[in-house]
Amino acid sequence: MVDRQSRLAAIVRQHESPILTDWIDLLAKSGGRTVDRAEVEHHARAFVRLLVEAMEVDATGKTDGRAWTKMRDLLADISASRARHGSTPSETASFVFSFKEPLFARLQQEYRSDAESLARELWTATLLLDQLGLFTTEAFRKSREDIIVRQQRELLELSTPVVSLWEGILAVPLIGTLDSERTQIVMESLLQRIVDTGASIAIVDITGVPTVDTLVAQHLLKTVGAARLMGAECIISGIRPQIAQTIVHLGVDLGGVATKATLADAFVLAMGRVGATVTRTAARA
Amino acid sequence: MLDGKPPGERIPILKMGEFLLVTIQVEMHDRLVMTLQDELTHQIVLHRARGVLIDISALEIVDSFIGRALGNIANMARILDAETVVVGMRPAVAITLIELGLRLEGVRTALNAEKGMALIRRRLGQTGDLDGPRA
Amino acid sequence: MAPAPDETIGIHSDEDVVRVRQVTRQWSVALGFSLVDQTKIVTAASELARNTLIHGGGGTARLDELTDGSRRGLRLTFEDKGPGIADVSQALRDGYTSGSGLGLGLGGARRLSSTFDIRSAPGRGTWVCITRWK
DSSP states (O other): OOOTTOOHHHHHHHTHHHHHHHHHHHHHHHOOTTOOHHHHHHHHHHHHHHHHHHHHHOOSSOSOSGGGHHHHHHHHHHHHHHHHHTOOHHHHHHHHHTTHHHHHHHHHHHTTTOHHHHHHHHHHHHHHHHHHHHHHHHHHHHHHHHHHHHHHHHHHHHTSOOEEEETTEEEEEEESOOOHHHHHHHHHHHHHHHHHHTOSEEEEEEEEOOOOOHHHHHHHHHHHHHHHHTTOEEEEEOOOHHHHHHHHHHTOOOTTOEEESSHHHHHHHHHHHTTOOOOOOSOOO | OOOSOOTTSSOOEEEETTEEEEEOOSOOOHHHHHHHHHHHHHHHHHHTOSEEEEEOTTOSOOOHHHHHHHHHHHHHHHHTTOEEEEEOOOHHHHHHHHHHTOOOTTSEEESSHHHHHHHHHHHHHHHSSSOSOOO | OOSSSEEEEEEOSHHHHHHHHHHHHHHHHHTTOOHHHHHHHHHHHHHHHHHHHHTTSSEEEEEEEEEETTEEEEEEEEEEOSSOOSOHHHHHSOOTTSSSSOTTHHHHHHHHSSEEEEEEOTTSOEEEEEEEEO
């Protein structure tokens, strides 16, 4: 609800210094063990400044508009930082909610003789600060999720190494299921390595892939296709008998990609293609 | 090779012996793509080129129109007894093309111009003319 | 941070299609998308802009930023007052061998985007909206 007569922004701007001092004192007293005073002050100052700037532009009473982007970014940063330091979501949200105390005290002084206006301003302020406080809990939750997602991705990257077997020959041993997220990572890593090493052959080994259904086959074909567009031919190796059966049963078309049962066989084939040979120079023991 | 079009409305085509070399360095609008297609076909015939090397390493975007044009160029060149290689596709472009569903199967590719030339030479050396089966 | 609250580009020529690509690139860079994601959304924009020009007889592309909590996204909306599409689900199926049709444009743009919405009917023009979340 728009309150065109709200002087909230003007009041905060006018009394910024005392409001800030009171708030920072309050935060320092109630702040957890994990937060450092300088950072709190810095955040508090930024919060008040951005609050005033946003309120001056956007009087809709909603905080999801463009005018509030910088404030939301600040709160997201604060949440992320607190999440990393081990604060709870409540502790982080109370950073925002605690602003009500110094703000309301100031409003009471301003509207001493006008109860109706005071009530209105308190309501406007409450609505805004509640939204911002809730936003921090959302941002907190999201940043925890982001940390997990990032760790998952790092795990995925670690588990899809691209190995240089020989000059011009790369190998990608895939371990685990090949879903679309994994495929993206594999493609990005493989293509980058092709650029870096000038490889012309990539052996994609699926020994460690438990099942190959039509989706997995599609992902494989995407990887093969992307490598080919960069001038590198693929060989798929590690095809177990059951996999071969499944592929035939499902009618999957591997589109003329060379396939070998073992990585070793694929390597020999690849060497042949780059014009090298593998010979045994000593008799078998 | 000027044909009355303003600069920036043409892609220069270089003749290097039996090969034609095209380096695409500008953002191409559809008309320019069509112009290139026409020009190249014309030049292949004119110079009896045996190989066409198209360097797209400067292209940040290859959409279905440009992708299909590359395919068309390769097909037309083949009919005119010339081998085409597209070189320098960027990883992000390759990934996007595959997601788009365009595999460019009829188009030979190489990582860079040097490898592309070697590829064309191998193909020409192998068969003399281009009757060999396609990979 | 997005360059502006929103931006609308008229699509009436081949050059405008290029312009849509360039502006989409600027926006996706400003919003911090990875290179691969930038490439995907710009390519999707190119497909849809071309459709708007060729099949829609010209129209507009509108870009704006989306937020969902702390998630950021880029939204592109393509509109034209052209003949419209009689069978949308048919059009979404890749028909790049059919020559005449919308080919990979719609299906491709869908595959390259996080979300894809289309409204079209004969005589009612076409409205396509795609988003890419960061």
